[in-house]
Ligand SMILES: Nc1nc2c(ncn2[C@@H]2O[C@H](COP(=O)(O)OP(=O)(O)OP(=O)(O)O)[C@@H](O)[C@H]2O)c(=O)[nH]1
Ligand SMILES: Nc1nc2c(ncn2[C@@H]2O[C@H](COP(=O)(O)OP(=O)(O)OP(=O)(O)O)[C@@H](O)[C@H]2O)c(=O)[nH]1
Ligand SMILES: [Mg+2]
């Protein structure tokens with residue numbers, strides 16, 4: 001027997017449908033439904049009309065401003081390691097960050113540490129030339145060696161920022177995840193308190209598997225934030241809510257297109273409003 | 278597993294006496310939850326569950342001695358039937374060339390899949406040629422050229438050309454001149470809501486009249502899979518779908534969503550970055566992977 005005030009079942013079913021179709025996932029959607037019923041029962045929500053507004057306010061609090069800022073090192077270079085699964089948008093996101101920092105008057109250096117995929121170095125090289133930033137490319141096939149050299153170059157050339165692009169890899173490929181850990185360790189050894197930021201690039205169209213990705217990459221390289229790419233599509237990217245809950249990672253940037261200008265700092269208000277639009 | 282969940286649900290229900298139609302409807306919630314957790318689209322999952330309930334009632338689950346087992350069989354059969362029929366054949370035309378075009382969202386695996394298809398088609402005794410019609414992504418043409426070298430097939434490209442429709446059209450003359458009997462066209466990744474880019478894809482198709490247009494879709498796509506698949510199918514009239522990155526631990530519910538919304542066969546799955554990592558699609562294996 002359920003006693004006390006209850007929110008209308010049709011309203012809650014409709015809300016659940018909205019959340020699931022925004023990639024919140026079943027578990028998050030169910031939890032939200034229970035939390036809203038509890039809030040309604042003890043009158044923190046006035047009426048059924050107030051449910052969406054209440055939920056939006058709660059969700060906007062998920063990403064406080066402190067979490068969203070990029071950590072800059074007191075002594076340059078600040079090192080940003082960029083990783084993620086195949087095709088997520090890493091190389092393009094590195095170009096976007098390079099352009100952002102250059103526009104702020106910073107001296108930027110790129111490390112082309114994807115030594116595996118066809119034309120990966122060429123792709124980043126073209127971006128470096130278009131934006132007008134330095135790039136360190138290796139000659140061999142060891143990404144750790146490229147990163148080692150890039151750290152030396154960044155320090156030697158007094159770069160403010162070193163952005164490290166890495167090869168796409170599945171979080172289920174243990175050897176490649178170990179390779180990524182090794183890359184992170186090289187950076188940590190070469191530059192004090194580096195990497196200062198470790199960004200996981202997530203494709204906004206990804207479903208529940210993004211949670212597995214976040215957990216595995218966090219375990220391998222201690223991810224500090226998410227770069228949510230391809231949010232200019234029709235996918236809502238609600239998966240970052242579950243990731244905040246389960247893996248405790250903030251979103252720092254969103255990708256909104258294919259040129260180096262198509263990046264914005266993550267805006268929780270705008271993001272939450274769009275989830276329910 | 279779904280089998281255990283159904284057994285539990287029906288054991289509890291039959292404990293209170295006869296199983297009813299309502300019991301069957303309630304038990305299907307287990308399936309719906311499994312599908313949603315596997316990223317099957319919300320509306321597709323609902324429709325599938327309604328379908329299963331009708332089948333279950335029709336097959337008189339409520340009179341069965343083992344209702345849980347029968348439910349699992351019905352769910353599996355329905356899902357397998359929906360995912361199929363399986364059709365990995367590439368339909369070669371006579372006279373050649375057979376023209377194949379790949380399209381899809383950014384980063385889904387098109388360029389790599391072009392290489393995989395070329396390798397498969399060579400093994401089937403044909404002489405394919407790759408065509409570089411992504412003129413916008415930095416080093417996309419270089420990427421395809423390297424892939425062509427790795428597979429051992431020619432890659433047609435036009436230096437300095439900005440219009441992919443021209444490249445596509447010219448490639449047909451090149452194929453005729455060099456005796457290539459299959460033409461595989463790689464295109465730029467594009468959003469289904471980008472009108473200019475969708476028109477470009479239509480124009481490439483109009484200029485070359487492909488015999489096969491495949492949508493290349495990432496296996497880990499979530500709820501949005503139906504939106505892009507529906508639009509690509511409406512604009513390009515797909516002949517098939519290829520799902521990539523199935524070597525991950527993604528459940529792959531996008532496969533059911535895309536099949537349900539386009540009705541087009543899933544021909545192959547990509548299971549790795551190397552160019553031999555293309556497999557035929559198996560509906561029954563996909564069904565059990567989605568159900569989890
Ligand atoms: N629409 C849109 N496309 C994007 C965005 N970010 C990247 N892309 C596109 O996604 C595709 C893949 O981007 P890449 O930067 O090559 O992805 P990656 O993660 O480096 O890929 P790998 O190195 O192969 O793993 C390209 O076509 C990009 O232009 C975005 O924010 N919006
Ligand atoms: N693990 C795995 N990786 C794959 C598979 N197919 C492609 N990839 C990888 O996914 C990334 C993107 O592949 P591309 O072929 O560049 O994708 P695309 O669709 O051509 O990308 P755009 O042209 O930018 O839209 C690359 O790192 C590929 O190696 C697959 O089946 N499994
Ligand atoms: Mg890359």
Ligand SMILES: [Mg+2]
Nearest residue numbers: 387388411417
């Ligand atoms: Mg491509």
